[in-house]
Amino acid sequence: MDQPESRADALRAQILQLTREYHAEAFPDRPFEAGTTNVPVSGRVFDAEDLTHLVDxxxxxxxxxxxxxxxxxxxxxxxxxxxxxxxxxxxxxxxxxxxxxxxxxxxxxxxxxxxxxxxxxxxxxxxxxxxxxxxxxxxxxxxxxxxxxxxxxxxxxxxxxxxxxxxxxxxxxxxxxxxxxxxxxxxxxxxxxxxxxxxxxxxxxxxxxxxxxxxxxxxxxxxxxxxxxxxxxxxxxxxxxxxxxxxxxxxxxxxxxxxxxxxxxxxxxxxxxxxxxxxxxxxxxxxxxxxxxxxxxxxxxxxxxxxxLDKLPGFIDARKRNFARLTEGLSDLDELFILPEATPNSDPSWFGFPIAVRREAPVDRNAVVRHLEERGIATRLLFAGNLLRQPAYKDIEHRVVGTLDNADFVMECVFWIGVYPGLSDAHVDYVVDVLHEIAEGAFHARRAS
Missing domain, CATH: 3.40.640.10 (Type I PLP-dependent aspartate aminotransferase-like (Major domain))
Incomplete structure (x- = not known):
């Protein structure tokens, strides 16, 4: 026979219901406005259940x-x-x-x-x-x-x-x-x-x-x-x-x-x-x-x-969808950018969308990143780049096998943008449009010179 609900149990249920109501009021969905709403590289994506679990x-x-x-x-x-x-x-x-x-x-x-x-x-x-x-x-x-x-x-x-x-x-x-x-x-x-x-x-x-x-x-x-x-x-x-x-x-x-x-x-x-x-x-x-x-x-x-955990499959699908949308939208800019590729025999769960600015391009990585940031599109570098060029690793004991030419290329030419589940199609389309603007401006400047 089920035990009768205690007053503590009843209060807990009331608190959790109020928590759900609080979430709806405190964290409403906001529409994307191109040029006004920022486009982060990442962020927490949560709903009322996450908040009620935390309070519980x-x-x-x-x-x-x-x-x-x-x-x-x-x-x-x-x-x-x-x-x-x-x-x-x-x-x-x-x-x-x-x-x-x-x-x-x-x-x-x-x-x-x-x-x-x-x-x-x-x-x-x-x-x-x-x-x-x-x-x-x-x-x-x-x-x-x-x-x-x-x-x-x-x-x-x-x-x-x-x-x-x-x-x-x-x-x-x-x-x-x-x-x-x-x-x-x-x-x-x-x-x-x-x-x-x-x-x-x-x-x-x-x-x-x-x-x-x-x-x-x-x-x-x-x-x-x-x-x-x-x-x-x-x-x-x-x-x-x-x-x-x-x-x-x-x-x-x-x-x-x-x-x-x-x-x-x-x-x-x-x-x-x-x-x-x-x-x-x-x-x-x-x-x-x-x-x-x-x-x-x-x-x-x-x-x-x-x-x-219950949302993870949907999160992964959203990352893959955003990645695919970026790939399709930027595929015509191969003269300026090197787009990422999946390792053969793999199905990535993308954390970000890395972009390499070609060394021979009429614009460099830093200029592209500055333009994106000015338009509210957040960017990140590919972590340490070449770790051995970082100050903390200057004097560590180590070996290098082969060259680190690509590590230097990553440090100098690569950045990444977000694909996380908090980004909608409108976010991604805005990013694609701004990158096309950058490309158009760069090639126009080269032609003019």
Missing amino acids: SSLDFWLTTGRFAHQFERRFAKEVFGRRHAILVNSGSSANLVAFSALTSKKLGSKRIKPGDEVITVATGFPTTVNPAIQYGAIPVFLDVDVPTYNIDVTHLQDALSPKTRAVMIAHTLGNPFDLATVSKFCQDNDLWLVEDCCDAVGATYDGRHVGHWGDFATTSFYPAHHITMGEGGAVITNKGKMKVLAESFRDWGRDCWCEPGKEDTCGKRFNQQFGELPHGYDHKYVYSEIGYNLKLTDMQAAVGVAQ
Whole structure:
């Protein structure tokens, strides 16, 4: 027999209904006005359900990971990645840090990554894909990227291999999968770890399978710019129980115990084990087997993520639709621009629309970007460009294999614009019109000169 509703339950229901009404009043849809309404590269896309989930979680006042976090981890791992385990963390950058940290654990024996070992990566990308290797004393080995996929140039993989190579850690650039067939085979043939940074690529597939299937770890971000948002947040995904335990340990202070918050003695041996030089029976909840961090997120963030999961398929479809509309609308400007291309055998879940301004064009990247920004169209550069030309990386120990000519080209000539679900056809058509104006003005100036 159902229990009668308590006054607290009734008040909660009333609060959540008022929250839905508040959303309708506070966040109404606003029509697009060309030349007046800004066109962002990204942004949070949310509805009343996201807001009510957030408020519902806050009423629990369970401020660390809880019911929503557990629900999200199970669903995200299975429904989105087809994997067994997802470990929530407080950002995509933390996800990369946790994944790499797990590969340094002494519990991995001779396969662990140690200071002086090498990690193959690319020079064009986001810093926190590379930073964990540097922070742990490993040596990044930089390869160039292909244009216009903006992913790793796999032709130099074999040249990059050395007796010190232990891992490959690279991202799927702007939602476009890298050549997973070649990279994963290279890792398998040489017994290397593979970390797939999928922070920009949730929903992308390669050979019919979701990115993240090939790596020992995959990572994602839930920053507002990404495919779904928790405000901040990220996740580490793996299919192996042993790797899950290691990732959780580095996330949770380095503890050896795997009890959930608020739970005790899950293993049944809390006071009956020997760890190193600790007294026999030392409380397992206070045994630390790794030098870890505290990188958890709150249940309120996870509650938003649970609501966002239901919208993810629609978000991905909208990104693909906006990308296709831009591709069609700009296809006649190939004398000025190089448009992006999907990696063969892939179906990207586009994070942005990268555009390269040809070196021989009558206008440069900076002039194009300034014009777009003046017309209210936001732009971004392709992250670090050539990472080795950034001030922070001037003196790091590293190797370069081949040239970084394309990385320099990306740094000097490439920018990207948005395709996120908050953009309507009217937004995208306005962007296409303004880029045609830029092209017309540039070629007119060249003819006049």
